[in-house]
Amino acid sequence: MIGALNHIAIAVPDIEKATRLYKEVLGGKVSEPDAFPEHGVTVVFVELPNTKIEFLEPLGENSPIAAFLEKNPSGGIHHFCLEVDDVNASMKKVEDEGLRVLGPPKIGAHGKPVIFLHPKDCLGTLMEFEEG
Ligand code: CO
Numbered sequence: 001m002i003g004a005l006n007h008i009a010i011a012v013p014d015i016e017k018a019t020r021l022y023k024e025v026l027g028g029k030v031s032e033p034d035a036f037p038e039h040g041v042t043v044v045f046v047e048l049p050n051t052k053i054e055f056l057e058p059l060g061e062n063s064p065i066a067a068f069l070e071k072n073p074s075g076g077i078h079h080f081c082l083e084v085d086d087v088n089a090s091m092k093k094v095e096d097e098g099l100r101v102l103g104p105p106k107i108g109a110h111g112k113p114v115i116f117l118h119p120k121d122c123l124g125t126l127m128e129f130e131e132g
Contacts, residue, residue, distance in 0.1 A: 001090055003083040006110075006130050007045075007052040011065045011078040015044055015057035018075070022046050022053070033057075036109060040064050043109050054109070079116065079126035087113040087131045 012018040015033055022028040031045040040063035046053040056078060058066050068078055084090040087105045095101055100118035108114035108130055117127040 005051045006081040006083050007054050008080045009054040009056055009078045011068050012055045012075040015055050018055045079128050081128035081130050083132040084129045090129050091115050
């Protein structure tokens, strides 16, 4: 069911500082910031040869990453994302196995349907599935 690692997402308190580190110090290919008010985050992508790193900075009130950054003030790995052929079929499969899915599929930052699996059911790590 699971395919390639699509991205690793790092929650950051300061996306400009994160961009400087990855662009100027590490020599990475880093995108311009993109605001996603409906998801409560600003996102920057670091393109690697085999996957992506995403920086997530809180945007607006009630950002879903605000509590995470309170616990991890200098930032931290927030989730990782695996590609699946069919998000709805994957959701049914994991729910049938008793895993909790956090809400219905939504359109993610890459314009494709995504779901998130409860970290307590997935080895303590928030897991995202993206159709692709
Ligand atoms: Co993600």
